[in-house]
Amino acid sequence: MNQPNESELPCYPAIVAAIEVISGKWSYSVISQLCQGAQRFNQLHRSLTGISIQSLTDTLRHLEQRGIVIRKVFPTVPVTVEYALTESGMAYSEVLVQMRDWGVKWGVQSPDNGTNSTVGVP
Numbered sequence: 351m352n353q354p355n356e357s358e359l360p361c362y363p364a365i366v367a368a369i370e371v372i373s374g375k376w377s378y379s380v381i382s383q384l385c386q387g388a389q390r391f392n393q394l395h396r397s398l399t400g401i402s403i404q405s406l407t408d409t410l411r412h413l414e415q416r417g418i419v420i421r422k423v424f425p426t427v428p429v430t431v432e433y434a435l436t437e438s439g440m441a442y443s444e445v446l447v448q449m450r451d452w453g454v455k456w457g458v459q460s461p462d463n464g465t466n467s468t469v470g471v472p
Contacts, residue, residue: 376409385443388434
């Protein structure tokens with residue numbers, strides 16, 4: 351990637367920070383799933399086909415550290431933990447919708463039918 355020129359430098363860190371949120375393989379999928387509402391760990395794990403428990407744990411920690419996801423612990427026996435998007439996470443989901451729209455309009459042509467590929471809706 352080319353280095354930004356001086357006129358781009360003020361916004362460059364903000365763009366890098368925004369991209370860092372979805373840098374993990376499963377970040378987009380977890381955010382998309384949580385757009386449907388708060389979920390417990392096992393609900394998320396069942397709904398995200400192919401993700402390992404460790405990958406889900408790492409992704410949730412990553413998103414929690416960046417203020418996208420909040421972890422709520424309920425004092426039950428056994429302890430119940432629920433994950434939800436923060437206000438920042440809900441705002442970020444709007445960014446993902448815009449990225450999807452861009453992908454639909456300008457995305458890579460699908461080799462099988464010549465149509466633009468689509469990105470899942472958060």
